[in-house]
Amino acid sequence: MAVPTVQRRTATPASKLSLLLQQLNSSLGRPVIAVVLALLVGGIIIMVTTAGSILDRISATLAAYQYLFLGSFGNMQSISYTLVVATALIFTGLAVSTAYRAGLFNIGAAGQLTVGAITAGTIGLRFTEWPGWLLIPTMIIASALAGALYGGIVGFLKAWRGAHEVVTCIMLNWIAFYVADALVDGPFKAPNLSQQTLPLPPQATLPSVSNFYNQTLGTFLPQIPTPTVYTVDVSIFLALLALVIYWFITARTTFGYELRVIGQNVRAARYAGIPVKLNIIYAMALAGAFAGLAGSLRLMGQAPNQLIATSFALDSTGFDAIGVALLGRTTAPGVLISALLFGGLTQAGPNMQLFAHIPADLIYIMQALVLFSITIEFMPLIQRSGWFSRSRKEPLVPNIIGKTAPETIDDPAISIAEIGINGLNDGPGGDKPAATPSRQEE
């Protein structure tokens, strides 16, 4: 009881199992709870908003989830669609994760993705005569660099001026959307088409996995009979490679370690001599590179392989990525699993709307629920009593002798209060502190 926390942790030898359980709980438990909770509340919403008897409502809910599952993982074709969505989500999820490791909230993945797609598109549409072996790598690398630059701006402004990354990200997102629209509807516009470009030249498009298989392994192994049905393209392999690279960077390099320190305690990082500002810029640049790849690879891999105006502002991939990263706890395997989950949900929503007549927008509500339950700290809440009760007063002096503090101390140290409040008198005068600390609003 009276022992300080440090000793408490090491003293009990029987804690090995409980420690393991704790680890499992923190790494797996919460995401699972989050998903289950989202499904439950989503089911309640369906039941509330559908008509009929209670049995009808239950069957409507079950039907909705059935079509959600069938549409995402029900057969090879839907799995292939899910993988398409998941590919972009893996890249953008990594973009959010990389920044999150450094304590930065990258909601600019959407803009970085846009910049990546526009850059790749520009090169593909400009150098139509280049051979594929040159064009494809150029487009991919250029999109990563463009994304890195765009993300780097955020990091630079954060490091240099302390500009909040959320605000700069939002601004840069909209700038990217509008500039993309201006380009697609302006200089890049295909003649006779409205608000879209020509498709990329054929040598700049990525083959689908099934076609690729049929042309390589399929020459001596059994062929995939209807390769055009399965739309997933080879960029899924690049996404898996990106996951490995991300894992390596975060787990096996000094840079990854430094990011983690910065994310957990900037001050400690500074004292340890870690170049915080530089690392913040690098982290955002790396994040931007991942997001930029999401944009270019989708453009190159998925028909119609052309840029379409207004599509970027309406595309939710960059924002879904936040859920992917948080649900995956910013680890490589976690991002993979949650990208598959979110990809499946996003992809199967229209299926649910078509067959179960439940609006596909339910997916957004469930995503929000996942975010809420991931970020909420349940445990302290359960331990605490009384939500609206006055915060329990305990002595400000560290309590070493044990929990003998009285329930409430209603007379706060007035001198401390005055120092605290007086320090705030920066308003244009007239705002004198209350003479006695009172509780008028109660």
Place this chain on the structure above:
Amino acid sequence: MFFQILFHVLTSSDLWQATLQFGALLLLPALGGVISERSGVVNIAMEGMMLTGAYVGVMSALATHNVLLGVLGAIIAGGLMALIHAIVSINFKADQTVSGIAINIAALGLTNYLLTIQTQGQGVPSLSGGLRLPLITWGPLAQIPFLGPVLFQQNIIFYVAILLVVGMHFLLFRTNIGLRIRAVGEQPQAADTAGVNVRLVRYLCVVSSGLLSGLAGAFLSLGIAGIFNPNMTAGRGFIALAAMIFGKYTPFGTAGACILFGLGEALSPRLQDTGISANILSTLPYVLTLIALVGLVGRTTAPAADGIPYEPASD
């Protein structure tokens, strides 16, 4: 040629009327942001609260055939969304940015979901004149050339917004309550010691931000547009957020930033004749914000305890 058009546009009362209208639309959620962040709770959920307000406003106006009940519904809906944010970030100590994003996503999903269910996918019809928020014309004052249409022929909510700016400034910097709000946002520990109920203050401030954003939603759907369209706020809540930071978390500064952004929004469709792409012109407010952030107006400092869940001095 370009400057001719620009001069013509800039001197037309039409432009400035639209500027002030869009400015007021941004101002309401931005003021909500000011009061929420002043109390130490980061609020990037104004977008979602506005959207919810816009939807519930139209729906309740249609259901009750009364525009005032529509506005009331919108305000309450915005407040309820804010209450979720308050519970999640004050009691559950969630990451306030994540919670804000979740609210935005939830609002988008909920409004679209309910719109599809309630109207069988048809969407709501355009509102008739009686269900819209009225334009106020100040009798002879409205006849003054230029100033008349700009200042004295605006939607009723515009005048509400002006009152709110002044009221918010007075509240924050001239009253005890305002002092407490700022204390809670800067030094919750000290405020708590002085007997201020940190949680209660934060709850009230966050919910107020929702009420204001809900009102802005009603202004958008019942006043300006006269219809509800999916995702009709189109990022205005985020621009309001930028305006708040640009305005250094003060009501008057925020109002100035809102007028600037309102000008950006009003200007871009009117400069089409110059041959500059409307898309490029639309980036103006965002570029301006970035420049502002980089330091034309000096460094903005958020309230010291902004975004940090309050831990009572125990343990």
